[in-house]
Amino acid sequence: MLIRILQEIASNQTHSHNSLAKTLNLEPETVKHMFQNLQRMGYIIADDPACGDDRCDECGVCCTKKKKDQKEIKQEMRSGPTRWKLTEKGKEAIFQKP
Amino acid sequence: MNREFTIALVGNPNCGKTSLFNIMTGSRQHVGNWPGVTVERKEGIAKYNGRNIKVIDLPGTYSFSASSEDELIAVRYILQDKPDVVVNVIDSGNIERNLYLALQLLEMNSQVVLVLNMFDEAEKKHIKIDQAKLAKLLGAPVVATIATRNYGIQELLATALKQEKQHREPLKLDYGTPANQVIAEIAKELEETGLATAQDSRLLAVKLLENDQFARDYVQLEKFPALQETVKRASQKIRTEAGFDPEIYLADKRYEFISMLVRECVQREATQSQDLTERLDKVLTHKWLGIPLFFIIMFLIYQITMGFGNDFLGSYVENAFALLGEYISGLMANSPELLRSFVIDAVIGGVGSVLVFVPLMFTMYFLISFLEDSGYMARAAYLMDRLMSAVGLHGKTAVAMIVGSGCNVAGIMSTRTLDSKKDRMIGILISPFISCSARLPVYALFAGVFFGGKKVGIFPASGLVIFSLYLLGIIIAVTAGKLLSKTVFKQEKSYFIMELPPYRIPTLKSLLIHMWEKTESFVKKAGTIIFGIVALIWALSIFPVGVTPGSVESILGKLGTILAPIFSPAGFGTWESAVALIVGVGAKEAIVATFGMVYGTGEEMLSNVLGQYFTPLSAYAFMVMTLLYSPCAATIGIIKKETNSLKWAFFSVAYSLVIGWGMAVLVYQLGTFLGL
Structure with missing residues (x-):
């Protein structure tokens, strides 16, 4: 299951979390938890675009993020996608079988 | 006079554990710190049929792979202090996530009662859980509660007390060949060296195979070269035969079991919003139309x-x-x-x-x-x-x-x-x-x-x-x-x-x-x-x-x-x-x-x-x-x-x-x- 998820990410065949749940014939909630656990174990990492999350990079032009309160930031993050990618450990688990 | 019966409440963060603790103990609470750390220790007394029951509210943890101070306290307490009953509080609305910890608790031979808390929230999300089937498949009692409404608390206390006279075999998850065999070998060696009891040897063996730092520290693995060698050999065997690192391979098997449990015991009706999202996505993210x-x-x-x-x-x-x-x-x-x-x-x-x-x-x-x-x-x-x-x-x-x-x-x-x-x-x-x-x-x-x-x-x-x-x-x-x-x-x-x-x-x-x-x-x-x-x-x-x-x-x-x-x-x-x-x-x-x-x-x-x-x-x-x-x-x-x-x-x-x-x-x- 976890291994299938890593393999799916590595194969670049499925791009969304929900379609992955369908591919693996699992409940989306189960997949969601697996993602969290894979993250805790260090196989995948969530990353967000710098100007799409709560970080202000002080670029000086479009910097409106720093004015927002946490509630607004969370609201914005909820409406954006979360991107998960393989870490080196994740790549190793898939590509460098002992 | 009856001796003091101890219940430890354990569960994922935000599962409603503290609400449950408050309703069980009322004003009979004592708040202090766990020894040597600043993490709050809450204990109180619950009463059932005139009997005092000591209740410990453990810090929230997602699994037995304790990665923070709070989690370490919870895991160490269960392993070392051995409460009479471990009450695993589960957020019914997020049962998949919560079952991961539940399986690890059940893998120990401790008396475990599973509590499906916030049952009303699950119903609102159109989630139906077959309690009886879940109890049967897990080999442990399951009680539904709604802590905020004082629902199911008496049944929980009664069930917990009943465990005193029960003997429960640990849940034996099928980790597949060759993992089952090497787990048994490590567990036996742990017991023989006195590093674990029959109650927790299996879980510790699994954790050692997963290269879990807490388990390594807990059994002081470095001091036991023979055991260290057994674990190393066993890990290599899994790597060679299963093709994956034991950490992910064993977690994978746990998820297979969780997935089976969810399939058998949980019915989830799509809510209107899920329905809408799915229908819209069918069109808006369609391969050709999108x-x-x-x-x-x-x-x-x-x-x-x-x-x-x-x-x-x-x-x-x-x-x-x-x-x-x-x-x-x-x-x-x-x-x-x-x-x-x-x-x-x-x-x-x-x-x-x-x-x-x-x-x-x-x-x-x-x-x-x-x-x-x-x-x-x-x-x-x-x-x-x-x-x-x-x-x-x-x-x-x-x-x-x-x-x-x-x-x-x-x-x-x-x-x-x-x-x-x-x-x-x-x-x-x-x-x-x-x-x-x-x-x-x-x-x-x-x-x-x-x-x-x-x-x-x-x-x-x-x-x-x-x-x-x-x-x-x-x-x-x-x-x-x-x-x-x-x-x-x-x-x-x-x-x-x-x-x-x-x-x-x-x-x-x-x-x-x-x-x-x-x-x-x-x-x-x-x-x-x-x-x-x-x-x-x-x-x-x-x-x-x-x-x-x-x-x-x-x-x-x-x-x-x-x-x-x-x-x-x-x-x-x-x-x-x-x-x-x-x-x-x-x-x-x-x-x-x-x-x-x-x-x-x-x-x-x-x-x-x-x-x-x-x-x-x-x-x-x-x-x-x-x-x-x-x-x-x-x-x-x-x-x-x-x-x-x-x-x-x-x-x-x-x-x-x-x-x-x-x-x-x-x-x-x-x-x-x-x-x-």
Whole structure:
């Protein structure tokens, strides 16, 4: 299951979390938890675009993020996608079988 | 007298454990600290049939792989203090997540009662859990509670007390061959060396195989070389025979079991919102329909922006500026000519001609914010991702392009999330081709003057022209990216997956806030950077002393005259256009301001004047040039900063100048050839 998820990410065949749940014939909630656990174990990492999350990079032009309160930031993050990618450990688990 | 019976409450964070503890113990609580740490220790007394039951509220933990101080306390307490019953509190609405810890508890031979807490919340989410079946499959009692309503608490206490006289075998998960065999070997050795009891040896064996630091410390593995060797050999055996690291292999088997439990015991009816999300996604993220629909949606946005924002709302602001110009002109009738020229030509003519586009910005950002807040822009990123991957670019470059449609600086900043330097370089170098909001006033002005009032089918031609420019920007960016990836930067493969949020109806308040935040920077820029540029241009247009302000004899006019022939093949070889394009490198909005100033009039009158200098074809070529010719000063600065190289900043300016000029010439010459 976890291994299938890593393999799916590595194969670049499925791009969304929900379609992955369908591919693996699992409940989306189960997949969601697996993602969290894979993250805790260090196989995948969530990353967000710098100007799409709560970080202000002080670029000086479009910097409106720093004015927002946490509630607004969370609201914005909820409406954006979360991107998960393989870490080196994740790549190793898939590509460098002992 | 009965001895004190101890219950430990354990569960994931936010499972309602503390509410349960409070309702069980009432005011009979004692709060202190766990020894040696500042983590709060809560214990209290519950009463059942006159018997006192000691209840310990353990810190929340997701699993037995304790990674924080709080989690360590919970795990160590269960292993060392061995409470009479471990009550595993499960958030019924998130049962999959909570079952992971439950399985680990059940793998120990401790008395465990599973509590399906917040049962009402699960019902609200249309989740039905078959308690009896779950209890049977797990071999442990299951009780439903609603702590906030004092529901199921007496049954829980009764069930917990019953465990005192029960003997429960540990849950033996099937980890498959050869894991089952090596787990048994390690567990036996742990028991023989006295490092674990029969109760917890199996779980500790599993944790040692998973290379869990807590388990290693707990049994002090380093002090037992023979055991260490057994674990090492066992891990290698799993690696060789299963093909994966034991950590992920064993967790995988646990999930297989959880998945079976969920299939057998949990029924989940799709809620209305899930249903809607699924139905909308079937269409909006469809393999073939998704991308055309995305472009149709964007096309409609530009149509509404031009039709409503520019033509309808913008006309009121134009009239207001015209009246203001007349009023101030009257007021300053007796003022010195220089001051009057500055206020009328530079401030009202220049800055004013940019500010008339504020309604257009409001409209566009309101619509874009609607798409963002509704969850559609996440799908757009997903679709663009697929498109990018299909042409061999990193999918994440699409994010830089989407962010860059607001402002190229932000788009370039967002390339920071690209892992390889090569991917980043491509993202940085193609971002400036994406049409940002600063170019929109230029398009709106020219499209309004030369294509306003015309229709293509049922659609206004001006909206179509603007949409075509956005599309052209994407095509040029993708093509440039593809060329760069095949030549200068050959790419490595990347792996990722996206989690899409559900659709929702945005609130008006949120839309208005986002709309204002985005437009605010445009207004501020008009009052600061553009004002500064306009003041400089105005100064250049009145010197040397004695020339007619804004004439070809001025410094500005002479500079423009030198450069104008370069743009002749593109159909706009006037000194005014040349000057506007140079000024536009400072800030793209300043192009409109410059025209407003050099033609000595605001945007409302520019409509009449521009017709004398441009044809629809040369106007379109000019817009193409504006789209592609050079990043603005802020973008050039950020390219230098992000690439840490002046060379790449220069490269970006040079190659975009060549592409911009080449495309403008191509459009004009091809159009002329076709008789347009």
